[in-house]
Each structure stands twice: as C-alpha cells, then as structure tokens.
Amino acid sequence: DAGVTQSPTHLIKTRGQQVTLRCSPKSGHDTVSWYQQALGQGPQFIFQYYEEEERQRGNFPDRFSGHQFPNYSSELNVNALLLGDSALYLCASSTFQGNTEAFFGQGTRLTVV
Amino acid sequence: GQSLEQPSEVTAVEGAIVQINCTYQTSGFYGLSWYQQHDGGAPTFLSYNALDGLEETGRFSSFLSRSDSYGYLLLQELQMKDSASYFCAVIKAAGNKLTFGGGTRVLVKP
Numbered sequence: 001d002a003g004v005t006q007s008p009t010h011l012i013k014t015r016g017q018q019v020t021l022r023c024s025p026k027s028g029h030d031t032v033s034w035y036q037q038a039l040g041q042g043p044q045f046i047f048q049y050y051e052e053e054e055r056q057r058g059n060f061p062d063r064f065s066g067h068q069f070p071n072y073s074s075e076l077n078v079n080a081l082l083l084g085d086s087a088l089y090l091c092a093s094s095t096f097q098g099n100t101e102a103f104f105g106q107g108t109r110l111t112v113v
Numbered sequence: 114g115q116s117l118e119q120p121s122e123v124t125a126v127e128g129a130i131v132q133i134n135c136t137y138q139t140s141g142f143y144g145l146s147w148y149q150q151h152d153g154g155a156p157t158f159l160s161y162n163a164l165d166g167l168e169e170t171g172r173f174s175s176f177l178s179r180s181d182s183y184g185y186l187l188l189q190e191l192q193m194k195d196s197a198s199y200f201c202a203v204i205k206a207a208g209n210k211l212t213f214g215g216g217t218r219v220l221v222k223p
Contacts, residue, residue: 004155031208031209033208033209033210033211035211035213040216041215041216042200042202042213042214042215042216043156043200043211043213044213045210045211045212048208048210050208055208056206056208056210090155090156092156092209092211094208094209095209096208096209100143100144100146100161100163100204100209101146101158101161101209102146102158102209102211103158104148104155104156104157105155106154106155107155
C-alpha cells in the first residue's frame with residue numbers, strides 16, 4: 001500500500017502564476033482534504049472532496065479550487081499566486097463515514113517568489 | 114468562531130512524562146484528535162477521543178472532557194525520537210475535517 005502520495009514535492013513559482021498540486025489517496029479511501037501549513041503553525045483546512053464534489057470549504061479565497069477524479073485522486077489549483085501562498089500543502093485521505101483517522105501525504109512545499 | 118489553545122513549547126528529559134493540554138471552543142463537536150509531526154514530515158495520527166475519558170495506546174494516552182472542552186495528550190517514558198510537534202484537532206462533522214491547534218513543540222533532551 002503506497003499510502004497517500006503527493007506531487008510534486010517542491011515547487012517554485014512567480015507571483016501571479018498558477019499552480020496545480022496532485023494527490024493520490026490511500027487505497028480504500030474515498031475522501032480527500034487539502035490543508036495549508038505555514039511554517040511553525042498548524043495545518044489550515046482548505047477544502048474537502050467526496051464523490052467528486054466539494055463538500056466542505058475553509059476560509060480560503062476563490063483563487064483556491066480543486067477537483068476530485070473518479071479514481072478518488074484530487075488536484076488543488078491556486079490562481080494568481082501571492083507571496084503569502086508560500087507554504088506546505090498537505091493532502092489527507094480518509095473515508096467519509098465512520099473513520100476518524102486521516103492519513104497525510106508528505107506535502108508539497110510551494111515557494112512563491 | 115472556533116479556536117484551540119495549546120502550549121507552544123515543552124522541554125523534558127528522556128524517560129520523563131509530558132502532558133500537553135488542549136482547550137477548544139467550537140460550535141459542533143464530534144471528537145478530539147492528536148497528531149504528531151516531525152520536522153519536514155507529514156502529520157501522523159496518534160489518537161482520537163469521542164467520549165469522556167482516557168484512551169491509552171502504548172506510551173501515549175489521550176484524555177477528553179467534553180463538559181470542560183478540554184483534552185490532553187500524555188507522553189510517557191519519553192524518548193529522543195518523540196521530539197516533534199504535537200497538534201490537537203477538533204472534528205466537527207462527518208468527513209473527518211480537522212481544525213488544528215497551533216501545535217506544541219516537544220524537545221526531548223538526554
């Protein structure tokens with residue numbers, strides 16, 4: 001079992017550009033959640049996908065969007081990048097019902113210059 | 114709104130016991146989780162409490178008091194490898210959406 005895999009591991013972008021991050025959930029999981037973690041802080045919930053729909057959303061602007069595919073994998077897209085978007089982006093997979101343990105990927109370290 | 118408060122840093126020696134407290138204010142509550150994160154690593158699940166009381170898993174135990182909106186993580190027989198950040202997180206609804214605290218950095222010294 002490969003666990004949760006994220007790509008790429010590191011990324012450097014310029015202000016104003018767009019970025020797409022990818023996540024493959026753990027086998028048997030149907031729910032993918034995305035988090036942003038700034039240095040020295042706790043992860044902040046961005047949004048969650050289940051059955052290819054955004055189910056819950058945190059306090060993030062519309063520049064942050066996502067998608068879930070039929071195979072449960074997911075993408076996070078960020079448009080019009082700002083310097084403040086520099087962070088570690090974590091993907092967590094779980095089952096939507098009856099599961100209280102989330103499995104996190106190693107994250108994508110995004111640097112905006 | 115919602116918030117979780119936990120100490121920012123704790124230092125202890127090998128073999129000692131450390132308790133990390135977490136108080137929360139939230140509308141809606143399913144349970145309280147704890148995650149460990151080493152520098153540069155992914156958060157990993159440690160424990161989950163939905164009901165009042167103590168849950169024990171090896172050297173780590175977690176406690177919840179729903180009436181006090183309070184929980185703690187107890188790390189026993191500290192080892193050097195326990196040096197990491199520990200996060201409490203509230204689950205408010207189905208789907209395992211996590212609202213994290215700011216984290217407690219635990220430094221274990223020889």
